[in-house]
Amino acid sequence: MRTTLKFGLTLALGLSLSGGVQAQTKEIRVLLANHPYGDILKAEIPQFEKQSGIKVNVESLQESQLTTKLTTEFATNSSSVDVFMTRPLQDGKLFAKNKWYEPLAGYDFSDYPANTVSIVTYDGKPNIVPLVTEWQVLFYRKDLLAAAGIKVPANFDELEAAAAKLNTGGVAGLASRGKGAAAVTQLSSYIYNFGGQYLDKGVAVFDSKEAVDGFRFYGKVVGSYGPRGVTSMSWENILPLFQAGRIAMWTDASVFYGQLTDPAKTSLGADKIGIANFPAGPKTNTPFYATSWGLAMASQSKKKDLAKTFLEWATSKELAAKAMVANITMARTSVWEDPAVVAKVDPGLVETRAFVAKNGVPTDRPFMSAVGEARDLIGEIIIESINTKGASPQIDEMAKDRAAKVNTLLRDTGEYGQ
Numbered sequence: 354m355r356t357t358l359k360f361g362l363t364l365a366l367g368l369s370l371s372g373g374v375q376a377q378t379k380e381i382r383v384l385l386a387n388h389p390y391g392d393i394l395k396a397e398i399p400q401f402e403k404q405s406g407i408k409v410n411v412e413s414l415q416e417s418q419l420t421t422k423l424t425t426e427f428a429t430n431s432s433s434v435d436v437f438m439t440r441p442l443q444d445g446k447l448f449a450k451n452k453w454y455e456p457l458a459g460y461d462f463s464d465y466p467a468n469t470v471s472i473v474t475y476d477g478k479p480n481i482v483p484l485v486t487e488w489q490v491l492f493y494r495k496d497l498l499a500a501a502g503i504k505v506p507a508n509f510d511e512l513e514a515a516a517a518k519l520n521t522g523g524v525a526g527l528a529s530r531g532k533g534a535a536a537v538t539q540l541s542s543y544i545y546n547f548g549g550q551y552l553d554k555g556v557a558v559f560d561s562k563e564a565v566d567g568f569r570f571y572g573k574v575v576g577s578y579g580p581r582g583v584t585s586m587s588w589e590n591i592l593p594l595f596q597a598g599r600i601a602m603w604t605d606a607s608v609f610y611g612q613l614t615d616p617a618k619t620s621l622g623a624d625k626i627g628i629a630n631f632p633a634g635p636k637t638n639t640p641f642y643a644t645s646w647g648l649a650m651a652s653q654s655k656k657k658d659l660a661k662t663f664l665e666w667a668t669s670k671e672l673a674a675k676a677m678v679a680n681i682t683m684a685r686t687s688v689w690e691d692p693a694v695v696a697k698v699d700p701g702l703v704e705t706r707a708f709v710a711k712n713g714v715p716t717d718r719p720f721m722s723a724v725g726e727a728r729d730l731i732g733e734i735i736i737e738s739i740n741t742k743g744a745s746p747q748i749d750e751m752a753k754d755r756a757a758k759v760n761t762l763l764r765d766t767g768e769y770g771q
Contacts, residue, residue, distance in 0.1 A: 380408040381659050384423065384437040386416050388646060389681050390485055391438060394667055397675075401666055407659050420444050427453040427653065434651045435660040436667070441473050441481055441644050446768070447722040448649075454480035455650040455657065457664075464670070464685050469644050472715035481647035482668045483684035485676075487606040488709040489542040489640040489717070491629045492613060494621075497524070497601045508633045509546065509570060512602070516578040519601035526578035528591045528603045529571070531739050533732025534725075535587035538717040539605055540735055541641050543567045546634025551719040551731070555771040557759040559731065560752035563636065568748055572738025584736050596620060604631060608645075610702060611680040628701035630708050642713025644684060682706065723762040730755040 385391035391413055398409050414422060419438065426432035428451070439448065448454055456478035462470050465483055473481035491512075493505060497519055506512040512527065520526030530536035541551065549564030551557070558564065575583055580594055592609055594600050596619035607628070614623040631640035648668055650660045666672075673683040674694050682702065688694050689710075695703050719727040734751045741748075763769035 379406060379656075379659055380410060381435040381654075381656055381663055382410045382433050383412070383663065384419060384434055385411060385413045386419050386438045386646065387413050388416075388438070388485070389679060390646065390676055393672065393676055393679065393681075397672065401663070405662060405666070407662065409663065416440065423448075423453070427451065427651070430653065432651060432653050433655075435654040435656050436648065436650055436663050438484070439481060439647055439649050441483070441647050442716060442718055442720065443724060445473065445475075445481065446720060446724070449475035449480055450722060450766075450768075452652055455652045455654065455660075456480055457482065457650070459661075460665075464687050466642075466684070466686060466710040468642055468710070468713055468715040469684050472644055472720070473647055481644075481649045482664065483644040483647050484668065485644070485646040486642060486682055486684045486706075487608045487645050488642045488705065488713055489539065489604060489631045490607045490610075490705050491631055492595065492603040492605065492610070493627045493629065494598075494601050494625055495627045496625045498627075505627065505629045506602075506632045507630075509543075509635065512632045513570075513574050516574055516602060520578040523599065525580040525594070525600045526602065527574050528579050528583065528586075528594065528600045529575050529605065530587050530591065531575055531579065531583035531735065532585055532587045532590075533736055534728035535732070536735045537728045537731050538641070538643075540567065540571050540731075541714070541717045542604075542631050542639075543571045543634065545639045545641070545714050546631075546637055548634075548636035551716075551727075552721065552759075552763075555721075555763055555768050557719070557727075557756040557763070559759075560749075560756040565749055565752050567634075568734055568738045568752065569743035571735065571743070572741065572745075572748075573743030576739040576742035579739070584739050606643075607682060607702060607705060610699065614699070628699070628705060630705050639712050639714050640709060641717035642709035642715055643717045644715065686710070719759065721759075721763060721768055722766045726762055727759045730758050 395411060402409055462479055469483040473479055501518055503515045506515045516526035530539045544564050544567035547563045547567040549561050549567050551559050588605055595603050598621055610628055612618050613626050648664055650664055654660050670685060670687055673685045673688045676683050677688050677694050678697050718724055734755055737745050738748055
């Protein structure tokens with residue numbers, strides 16, 4: 354039966370300051386990512402320790418280092434980690450398959466969109482609390498569109514027409530990631546809107562006509578109207594170009610909106626930059642709505658009661674609201690409906706998030722353990738498509754070949770057909 358676990362900072366724990374000395378002998382180990390939300394947690398932990406009587410030993414690592422450390426400790430059954438930040442789409446499948454997550458049967462997930470909960474649920478049990486979300490949007494230059502008499506593109510036909518008209522010698526009409534594996538996440542929404550998928554029930558299907566149409570369209574618009582050298586560009590290369598006024602439109606993750614409108618980071622005024630829903634494709638409009646970070650308990654933890662107390666606090670509505678004000682787009686629904694919170698959030702983020710919370714696909718890459726290898730394979734098709742502006746006769750064969758290789762990866766990890 355679902356129960357709501359409430360964390361009243363003092364009362365729920367039945368602790369008083371007089372009992373703090375004895376309670377301080379209780380300790381947990383928490384691994385966080387070097388991420389803005391991890392920074393918020395670190396800043397608030399001293400208050401948590403004071404009021405809960407639980408000592409928190411914190412370690413912060415870069416995301417790849419975090420994955421490596423957790424994998425090594427869990428695989429050798431030598432871990433003392435109790436709670437940790439985790440990437441559901443990058444690490445979730447592997448960690449869940451190895452039962453490194455403690456199922457969160459008692460956590461109340463009613464404040465989270467169903468699509469975010471679905472991606473953290475394994476064997477019918479939620480294993481991760483969604484923390485930070487991002488979704489694909491269209492960033493655009495309001496001034497350039499207005500000068501050209503172009504309305505904000507609402508579908509792929511309008512997107513292509515606008516990109517062609519806005520593309521000049523000094524300004525790229527449309528940018529999106531072109532650097533192989535890094536481009537897979539941004540390609541995903543294009544494929545979804547053509548009616549395709551990367552995987553279907555544990556089988557690679559990105560060689561379908563719908564998916565190949567998505568590959569070709571992406572290659573056509575990015576190859577024709579993107580910045581020079583786009584096949585060597587990921588977001589960190591495109592972001593400064595947009596900030597410098599050299600890109601008219603950009604499809605990428607919502608997380609970059611704050612940097613685009615920050616006067617300290619861009620030469621453009623915030624009034625010149627718009628954000629809109631990702632344009633609809635010929636079949637649908639279901640862009641990705643990804644849970645980029647979540648918080649989990651370690652199944653190997655010997656202090657699960659203390660870990661649960663920390664997890665409840667670290668994923669509370671109060672901290673989610675604080676993160677939202679700091680431009681971190683959180684998963685909890687209630688903070689997006691809180692007038693005091695959304696008054697401090699750009700209306701464009703509120704509107705686009707409401708759309709994807711209802712319509713978005715919770716994955717932006719193949720959801721499998723060998724996701725890195727799969728992204729490399731799909732990235733090869735993306736580069737071929739961009740280099741030929743979507744016209745290469747090899748794309749169909751490449752898609753079949755790479756899909757077969759991804760299916761081999763799925764078989765090797767025991768996930769084929771699952």
